[in-house]
Structures are given as structure tokens and as C-alpha cells.
Amino acid sequence: MNSRLIKYIILEIIAIIIAIFWLIPLYSMLINGFKTNFEATATPVLFPPKVFTISSYITVWGEMKRPLINSIIIAIPVAFISTIFGEMAAYFFYVTSERMPAVSNTGFSIISLATFIPYQATLLPLIELEASWGLFNSYQGLIFALLIFYMPTAALLMSIFIPVIPKYLIEAARIDKASDWTVFWKVVFPLTIPGFLATMIFVFIESWNNFFMPLVLTSSPSLRLIPVAERAFTGGYGTLYNDSYAAAVIASIVPLVVFIILGRYFIKGLAALGGGAKGV
Amino acid sequence: MVKVKVKDLTKIFKKGKNIVVANDKISLEVDDGATFGILGESGGGKTTLLRQIAGLEIPTDGYIYFDEKVVSAPNKIIVEPENRNISLVFQNWALYPNMTIYDNIAFPLKNIKMPKSEIDKRVTEISETLNIKQVLKHYPREVSGGQMQRAALARALVKNPKLLLLDEPFSNLDAQIRDSARALVRKIQKELSLTTIIVSHDPADIFSIAEDAGVIVRGKFVQIGNVSELYNNPISETVSKLLGDINTVEGEVKEKAIVIGNLAIPFDKKIDLTEVKVGIRPEDMRISQAEIIKNYVNIGKVKVKVSSYSAGIFKLIVSPISDESIEFSVNSETHIRSGIEAFLFIRPEKMKLFDSNGNRIM
Ligand SMILES: Nc1ncnc2c1ncn2[C@@H]1O[C@H](COP(=O)(O)OP(=O)(O)OP(=O)(O)O)[C@@H](O)[C@H]1O
Ligand SMILES: [Mg+2]
Numbered sequence: 001m002n003s004r005l006i007k008y009i010i011l012e013i014i015a016i017i018i019a020i021f022w023l024i025p026l027y028s029m030l031i032n033g034f035k036t037n038f039e040a041t042a043t044p045v046l047f048p049p050k051v052f053t054i055s056s057y058i059t060v061w062g063e064m065k066r067p068l069i070n071s072i073i074i075a076i077p078v079a080f081i082s083t084i085f086g087e088m089a090a091y092f093f094y095v096t097s098e099r100m101p102a103v104s105n106t107g108f109s110i111i112s113l114a115t116f117i118p119y120q121a122t123l124l125p126l127i128e129l130e131a132s133w134g135l136f137n138s139y140q141g142l143i144f145a146l147l148i149f150y151m152p153t154a155a156l157l158m159s160i161f162i163p164v165i166p167k168y169l170i171e172a173a174r175i176d177k178a179s180d181w182t183v184f185w186k187v188v189f190p191l192t193i194p195g196f197l198a199t200m201i202f203v204f205i206e207s208w209n210n211f212f213m214p215l216v217l218t219s220s221p222s223l224r225l226i227p228v229a230e231r232a233f234t235g236g237y238g239t240l241y242n243d244s245y246a247a248a249v250i251a252s253i254v255p256l257v258v259f260i261i262l263g264r265y266f267i268k269g270l271a272a273l274g275g276g277a278k279g280v
Numbered sequence: 281m282v283k284v285k286v287k288d289l290t291k292i293f294k295k296g297k298n299i300v301v302a303n304d305k306i307s308l309e310v311d312d313g314a315t316f317g318i319l320g321e322s323g324g325g326k327t328t329l330l331r332q333i334a335g336l337e338i339p340t341d342g343y344i345y346f347d348e349k350v351v352s353a354p355n356k357i358i359v360e361p362e363n364r365n366i367s368l369v370f371q372n373w374a375l376y377p378n379m380t381i382y383d384n385i386a387f388p389l390k391n392i393k394m395p396k397s398e399i400d401k402r403v404t405e406i407s408e409t410l411n412i413k414q415v416l417k418h419y420p421r422e423v424s425g426g427q428m429q430r431a432a433l434a435r436a437l438v439k440n441p442k443l444l445l446l447d448e449p450f451s452n453l454d455a456q457i458r459d460s461a462r463a464l465v466r467k468i469q470k471e472l473s474l475t476t477i478i479v480s481h482d483p484a485d486i487f488s489i490a491e492d493a494g495v496i497v498r499g500k501f502v503q504i505g506n507v508s509e510l511y512n513n514p515i516s517e518t519v520s521k522l523l524g525d526i527n528t529v530e531g532e533v534k535e536k537a538i539v540i541g542n543l544a545i546p547f548d549k550k551i552d553l554t555e556v557k558v559g560i561r562p563e564d565m566r567i568s569q570a571e572i573i574k575n576y577v578n579i580g581k582v583k584v585k586v587s588s589y590s591a592g593i594f595k596l597i598v599s600p601i602s603d604e605s606i607e608f609s610v611n612s613e614t615h616i617r618s619g620i621e622a623f624l625f626i627r628p629e630k631m632k633l634f635d636s637n638g639n640r641i642m
Binding site for chain 1: 334336338360361362364366367368370372374376377378379387388391392435439
């Protein structure tokens with residue numbers, strides 16, 4: 001009994017220490033945004049502000065507002081579309097795996113390759129393609145480019161979630177004369193919602209944080225996305241530290257809120273892998 | 281309805297180096313409106329056969345015909361499962377967990393674009409017949425095993441299939457509802473004269489539903505016939521055991537008898553063997569203090585080892601007084617205390633003899 005208590009306390013302390021390590025950057029980011037520039041430079045990062053001011057937030061907000069809206073306009077459709085299509089592809093690979101293993105395996109290899117290929121490698125042809133289609137420097141162009149990269153990722157992730165559905169349910173549906181479309185929407189999709197949400201959250205945050213694509217695929221400031229806008233506050237000559245902290249806070253607020261609200265689905269989705277479709 | 285013919289059907293599963301012959305040259309015929317049972321031990325290949333008939337599994341070799349029309353050929357599904365007009369009740373029922381019982385039953389009807397009012401009428405009707413009307417709004421996980429089983433059956437029957445396939449549909453039910461479920465399926469099958477194939481390892485399922493049956497052992501049909509014929513005249517020890525309880529004990533063939541310890545079964549036929557296996561079902565044996573029972577032969581003295589009661593009869597385990605290691609299971613109409621010695625009687629015409637490989641010799 002006693003030794004169990006001690007073990008519990010030790011584990012608890014370790015967990016707290018790890019949590020503190022994780023939370024320190026978040027904490028310093030939050031507090032330093034409320035300092036004046038002088039204080040942000042002169043005091044240690046972990047010290048709370050002596051003079052509490054929101055002036056840097058006000059300055060930064062003016063310049064971050066537009067990118068924030070832009071990022072929302074881009075990341076939501078990218079996350080949604082790639083996950084839907086990714087799930088359809090994953091379902092296709094799942095049902096063909098028995099009858100047409102060659103098709104399934106090839107498709108699967110392609111999405112794996114597409115997921116793990118460094119995107120810098122394919123950027124040039126992509127820019128040329130977008131330029132010739134008139135998509136360069138547009139919302140559609142950005143969405144298109146991100147979809148190309150995140151659809152395979154979503155398909156790969158959904159390929160992990162889909163096999164949780166017992167095959168016999170799909171077979172039962174076929175015997176019940178359901179079309180492929182009906183099987184997907186009435187049986188497969190409802191039973192993979194936790195996995196779907198987990199994948200969608202993942203793709204959303206990935207595309208939200210993607211810096212390189214919006215940097216090279218857009219040129220006008222009105223199309224700037226959050227990571228690029230945030231970058232403008234850091235580095236370079238004469239960085240305003242309090243402003244860059246405030247910019248970082250604004251940049252991470254959406255992913256944070258998404259994760260706080262939907263995070264349990266993320267965890268539920270992963271948990272479904274262990275427990276079969278039962279918990280759905 | 282439909283007539284089903286299976287010809288030399290073979291299914292081989294290959295997983296790496298592992299090769300499993302799940303079905304080996306199986307042939308059978310089920311007439312329009314008839315019922316057929318497939319009996320066999322676990323892993324025998326029953327489900328594989330049923331899945332091939334459903335079109336869910338591609339035959340490695342052989343053909344399946346629905347009314348003279350080829351539906352499956354070697355390495356080829358010619359008519360897809362969705363076009364076979366069949367219903368399959370899965371071993372685990374396969375209800376859609378995300379739909380209510382109502383939606384589960386309505387699903388096959390929605391898929392053929394039946395008007396809502398007609399769907400409603402049919403679902404109500406079938407759920408009244410199967411007594412699940414009160415759970416229509418519930419999800420499968422919220423209802424009992426018996427109700428799930430009836431819901432699966434309702435989903436199978438609501439679309440008026442041409443062929444009903446049942447894969448151990450009663451195995452997850454407890455004994456009480458199992459009997460009523462069997463009776464219900466049989467009743468509906470008769471009313472609709474629905475061609476039905478049922479798979480089970482429990483002979484009681486086969487007896488209650490099927491007229492004819494095939495016994496599958498390691499992928500092969502070893503015997504096909506009328507169910508009572510299979511029961512009374514099994515071709516081997518394995519078949520006799522699959523069809524019901526049977527005692528099989530080693531006996532020595534002597535001049536005028538087969539001897540088992542101190543027991544002697546009169547026997548005057550000529551056979552070459554000196555050792556045989558004697559098979560006799562519990563209901564063909566009796567035990568009594570009296571020395572004579574009409575139509576039975578007294579084979580000697582035994583001692584009652586265990587006495588128990590189930591489903592209206594007393595079940596006894598008895599041993600020859602000379603040898604405790606030999607055991608017979610015997611039915612009795614009255615309770616007999618363990619420890620008591622009495623005479624063991626058999627109906628000689630019901631006795632079956634097997635050789636040491638388990639093949640029937642008489
Ligand atoms: N998809 C598959 N891949 C590989 N082997 C399989 C597959 N399906 C069945 N088998 C094998 O085929 C054999 C027959 O299996 P099957 O499920 O038909 O048996 P069964 O008679 O229905 O058994 P049970 O009474 O346990 O349900 C088994 O050895 C099984 O392992
Ligand atoms: Mg089976």
C-alpha cells in the first residue's frame with residue numbers, strides 16, 4: 001500500500017516536471033507579449049511583466065488580422081477536403097485489398113511515397129503548373145497545393161482507422177444491396193468519425209503551420225498566411241521582442257483552440273484503434 | 281425461390297507458406313424451397329462454404345449455380361452478392377452499430393428505393409412477427425442477444441430473399457430462447473417456402489431446421505443425406521459424434537460376443553477384426569435392477585458413477601464393475617443414486633461398430 005503510494009507520488013512528480021518543461025515556452029510566449037519592448041529585452045524570459053501592457057497585441061493584431069482570416073479560409077477546406085477524399089481512398093484500398101491486391105498495394109505505396117517525399121522537391125514543378133493554370137498567388141492555388149500534399153497524408157492516416165471497421169459489416173451491407181456510395185456514407189463513415197476528426201485536426205494544424213508553401217506560392221501581402229506574417233515579426237534587423245511574442249500567441253491561438261475543443265476526438269480516434277469499433 | 285447447386289467447389293487459402301484447403305471438391309444440391317444443413321466441427325470449412333454460396337468468397341475451383349445459372353466459377357464471381365437476392369445471417373449477426381434496430385431492418389429496403397410508407401409497413405409487420413417492436417428505436421448495443429438475433433433475422437427476411445443463409449445463428453443465444461428461435465425460423469421458412477441453408481456445429485440446429493444435411497470434415501463432405509439417416513447410419517465415428525451424443529468404447533471380438541470388461545454384447549457375425557469400437561447412443565441404453573427389459577439385451581453389471589439431471593431426463597455415467605476407466609453415458613427415466621450397481625441394457629439393433637480408424641464396419 002505504502003510503496004504504491006510512493007510510486008504514485010514519484011510518477012506524479014515526473015509528470016509535473018515534464019508538463020512544466022512543455023508549458024515553459026507557452027508560458028514565456030504568453031507573458032512576454034504583455035511586456036514593453038524594453039522589458040522584453042532586458043528581463044529574463046520567465047519573469048512576469050512588471051508593467052502589464054497590451055500595446056504589442058494591438059500593434060500586431062492590425063497586421064495579423066488579415067493573415068488570420070486568410071489562414072482560416074485556406075486551412076478549413078484543406079483539412080475537410082483532404083480528409084474526406086483521404087478516407088474514400090483509404091476505403092477503396094481496404095475493399096480492394098483482397099480481390100485486387102495489386103491495385104491496393106500500388107495505390108498504398110503511392111500515397112506513402114507522396115506523404116514522405118520532402119515537399120521542397122516538388123515545389124518547382126508545382127509553381128510552374130500553378131503559374132500556367134493561373135492559380136499562382138490565389139486562394140485556390142494555395143488550397144490546391146496544400147491538398148496535393150495533405151490528401152495522401154490523410155489517406156495514409158485513414159488507412160489506419162478504416163480497418164477498425166469489421167469487414168463483415170461491409171459484406172452485410174453489400175448483401176443488403178447497398179451501393180458503394182451508400183456503404184461508404186451509411187456504414188463506413190459513421191463508424192470512423194473519431195478517426196476522421198483525428199485526421200482532420202492533424203491536417204488542419206499541419207496546413208495551418210505550413211510556412212514554406214504560402215511563402216513561395218503567394219506574392220501579394222493581402223494573401224499572406226499566419227506563419228509567414230508571424231515570421232515577419234521575428235528575425236531580421238531590430239526585432240521587437242514583445243511584438244514577436246504577441247504574434248506567436250495570435251498565430252497559435254487557433255490550433256490551440258481547435259485542439260482544446262476537438263482534442264478528445266483526436267484521442268478517441270487513436271483509442272478506437274485499440275478497442276475495435278465498439279466504443280463508437 | 282431458387283434451387284442451389286454446388287459442383288466440385290474448392291477453396292484454398294494461401295497465406296505466405298501456409299496453405300489451407302478450406303473446401304475440398306464439395307458438391308450439393310438444395311431444391312427450391314428445401315432446407316439443407318451443413319454440419320461440422322470448428323474450422324471444418326462451413327463458413328467458407330456458405331460465404332462462397334453468398335458470393336463473398338471467390339472459389340479456387342468449381343461452380344455454383346442458382347437455378348441452372350452459373351453465379352460463381354473458378355476464380356470468378358459471375359453474379360455479385362448484391363445481385364444474388366440472398367440474405368445472410370452472420371455468425372455474429374453483423375448488425376450496423378450506428379443504426380437503430382428499425383434502420384437496420386429498413387436498410388435493405390431503402391437500398392432498393394422502396395417508398396417510405398411501404399418500408400414502414402414491412403418493418404412493422406416483420407418486427408411484430410418476431411416480437412421486437414418494442415426495441416425498434418434502440419441501438420443494437422442496447423438490446424439483448426435474443427433481440428439482436430431476431431433483428432438480424434428480421435433484416436434478412438424483410439426483403440423477401442430467394443435464398444436464406446444462416447451461419448450458426450443460434451450459437452450466441454442461451455438455451456431457452458434458442459429453442460423458440462429455431463421454431464420461429466422453421467415456421468417462417470415453411471410459410472414462405474424459402475430455400476434455406478443453415479450451418480452449425482450443433483446437431484440440434486440442423487434437426488430443427490434442415491431436412492437434408494451434409495457433414496463436412498476438414499473441408500470435405502464425408503456424408504450427405506436425410507438428417508435421421510445421418511443420425512442412425514453414420515459412415516464413421518466422427519460423423520456419429522457430430523450428429524449427437526454417442527458412447528464409443530473399445531471392445532474385444534470373441535466367438536459369440538463383443539467383450540468390454542465384464543460386459544458382453546451378444547454378437548455372432550463373422551468379422552476379421554479382433555478389436556472394434558462399439559458405438560451406442562445414450563437413448564438406446566437403459567439401466568435397471570431387473571434382469572430383463574423387453575426389446576433390450578442385458579449386457580452385464582455396471583456401477584453408477586455420476587447421476588445428473590437435464591432437460592427432463594436423468595443422465596448417468598456408468599462403468600463396468602470390472603473397470604472404472606471405461607465409461608458409458610446412459611439416459612434414465614428415474615433417478616438412480618451414484619454408487620448403486622445395476623444391469624446395463626442396450627438395443628442391439630442400434631449398435632454401430634467402427635474399426636480402429638473410426639470407419640463404420642456394421
Ligand atoms: N480469409 C481466410 N484466410 C485464411 N484462412 C482462412 C480464411 N477463412 C477461413 N480460413 C481457414 O479455413 C478453414 C475453415 O474455416 P471456416 O471459417 O470455414 O470454418 P468453420 O467450419 O466455419 O469453423 P467454425 O465452426 O469455427 O466457425 C480454417 O482452417 C480457417 O483458418
Ligand atoms: Mg464458421
